[in-house]
Amino acid sequence: MKKVCYICGTEFKEFGNNPYPIKDKDSGRCCDWCNTxxxxxxxxxxxxNTRETEEK
Ligand SMILES: [Zn+2]
Structure with a gap:
């Protein structure tokens, strides 16, 4: 089964990665390049940013 990266639209063969927070995690998977x-x-x-906010 072909998988298409939800971020860049490239086909990939690897398992895929959770694209959150770039895209909603329920919408699809992204390739290793986009993940990295x-x-x-x-x-x-x-x-x-979360750390900085907590420090103030
Ligand atoms: Zn990609």
Whole structure:
């Protein structure tokens, strides 16, 4: 079965990743490239912002 990345639209063969918070996690899966370059950095950014808010 072909899988298409929900973020970039590229076909991928790997299992896929949860695209949240770029896209709703229930909408589809994303490829490893998008996970590494887009999803993970955004998660880290959100985590940093949450930390800063808690410190104030
Ligand atoms: Zn992708």
């Amino acid at each position: 370059h887009l999803v993970v950095p955004l998660r880290q950014k959100i985590a940093e």
